Amino acid sequence: MSTTGTVDAEGGGSLHQRILSDISEKILSGAWAPGHRIPFEHELTEQYGCSRMTVNKALSQLAKAGLIERRRRSGSFVRRPQSQAAILEIHDIKIEVEALGLPYRYERLARQKRRSTAEDRELLELDAAGPVLALECRHFAGKRPFAHEQRLINLAAVPEAGDEEFLNTSPGPWLIGCVPWSAAEHRIRADAADKQIAAALDIQAGAPCLVVERRTWGADHPVTHVRFTYAAGSHTLVARFTPSQS
Known part of the structure; x- marks a missing residue:
């Protein structure tokens, strides 16, 4: 599923776009329901073989788009759409x-x-x-x-x-x-x-x-x-x- 119109993937490389696309698809398809915890940053870093900065940027854009909610010390969670x-x-x-x-x-x-x-x-x-x-x-x-x-x-x-x-x-x-x-x-x-x-x-x-x-x-x-x-x-x-x- 394309993330066009869902998140603003500006200036990112292919791994950055892939993280955005993969997480957006799981949320929008309903595979990850509201309240579902997104894998921690270190888990995504290991999964995609990329830097923590790349993962953090992707999660920040997902939060800005309203798809996830980032909670200090608890991680990131799928946000219930309003x-x-x-x-x-x-x-x-x-x-x-x-x-x-x-x-x-x-x-x-x-x-x-x-x-x-x-x-x-x-x-x-x-x-x-x-x-x-x-x-x-x-x-x-x-x-x-x-x-x-x-x-x-x-x-x-x-x-x-x-x-x-x-x-x-x-x-x-x-x-x-x-x-x-x-x-x-x-x-x-x-x-x-x-x-x-x-x-x-x-x-x-x-x-x-x-x-x-x-x-x-x-x-x-x-x-x-x-x-x-x-x-x-x-x-x-x-x-x-x-x-x-x-």
Whole structure:
């Protein structure tokens, strides 16, 4: 895998570039997961038959690129990539993952058409019972789970969603492409992973998570409620605003 665009290999020789390329490939492919310890400098010096200065320069560039974290006296470790999303935007997680330089993969875990429960009606803010589609999905960055998605779609507002399996298509981009939305609401909170979320994100039960919940409406009708759960440290929310005009 080429490191072009991932690290700045300026002024280095072939061994320097090879170290950059080898370590970048292991990180971006998911072979080395976040938290994995990079071999110590003396181990890399012996492995590549080069000077410690060459190894140090390569590791410094990897740290500058945000791929690794160097800790004094402890060594270097694969850094958990942090994505950024604007709080007031409805974004595609695929674009978010690809912006990190990682391959994206989507997986549908469950799909159920049913008559709305009391909890469904509360989440969607429905006045009366009606048909809904419940989906559970996972989004991957490389080989690691990136986000867990739990979504309800109001089939009275989007009846065509009832015929869509969402096996190969994520429901978020599908809805954006099929249903114009007129209003949206975000709620953001911290939570501890329960057993279901821990298994889906491959983290320990009780680990801290960032939860982003969103409702959207179209033509005054509730369209969808979605809950995205991220492992803490993997996602950053960004808001940019200007002074209000009186």
